[in-house]
Amino acid sequence: MSVPSDIAAARAAILGRIAKAAQAAGRASESITLTAVSKQQPDERVEAMLAAGQRVFGENRVQEAQARWSTRREHFPDLHLRLIGPLQSNKAADAVAFFDAIESLDRPKLATALADAAQKQGRSPEILVQVNTGEEPQKSGISPTEADAFIRAAREDYGLPVRGLMCIPPLDEEPAMHFALLAKIATRNGLTQLSMGMSDDFETAIRFGATQVRVGSALFGARSGPA
Numbered sequence: 001m002s003v004p005s006d007i008a009a010a011r012a013a014i015l016g017r018i019a020k021a022a023q024a025a026g027r028a029s030e031s032i033t034l035t036a037v038s039k040q041q042p043d044e045r046v047e048a049m050l051a052a053g054q055r056v057f058g059e060n061r062v063q064e065a066q067a068r069w070s071t072r073r074e075h076f077p078d079l080h081l082r083l084i085g086p087l088q089s090n091k092a093a094d095a096v097a098f099f100d101a102i103e104s105l106d107r108p109k110l111a112t113a114l115a116d117a118a119q120k121q122g123r124s125p126e127i128l129v130q131v132n133t134g135e136e137p138q139k140s141g142i143s144p145t146e147a148d149a150f151i152r153a154a155r156e157d158y159g160l161p162v163r164g165l166m167c168i169p170p171l172d173e174e175p176a177m178h179f180a181l182l183a184k185i186a187t188r189n190g191l192t193q194l195s196m197g198m199s200d201d202f203e204t205a206i207r208f209g210a211t212q213v214r215v216g217s218a219l220f221g222a223r224s225g226p227a
């Protein structure tokens, strides 16, 4: 099979699994958006994904995303680009100018930089707060115990349009408890977007209320470089 038909088939299969998981959870499948994680994927696979009708994409680096999408986006006005990787404060202005959503807000310094950039540019992407549900020292994300205060500050003190939460559960743990924790923090803070679930666990995430699943390798195949 050719790349385009493989990609279209992979996308149809994932959308089918999303619909099935939604149905099993008693949820409408339209309440779940597929974010296609295109980081480190060859251009021909990304082109095939666009041809298959996919419009929501996730990238984890600002520069890589700009290189890939700046020109392409002119041809796809309904494209929606989400930054899902860690963001350095000195790249906040670039990210605010470029992305439709930033899912990795996790510290006051970054909140300041995003708020400054949003004010200067007169626009802001929607913002998700990343929560380090496993409290892993090497991982980005605000600790669950600090999440409520941080979310409140991000909205009220910094005026950021915080819409939801994102998490990446520890690799070696059952993800369900992490998804449940993220959903609980979102509910008590009145947040409606839950970005959780990747190639190996998106159906579990849907069971726990995911509104966006971030799927890379199960859609595109293996990535070409280190994550």
Ligand SMILES: *Cc1c(COP(=O)(O)O)cnc(C)c1O
Residues within 6 Å of the ligand: 037, 039, 060, 084, 085, 168, 198, 199, 200, 214, 215, 216, 217, 218, 227
């Ligand atoms: C790479 C990445 C994904 C996609 O991972 P797969 O296992 O390939 O589906 C999802 N979320 C984040 C934050 C990522 O960095």
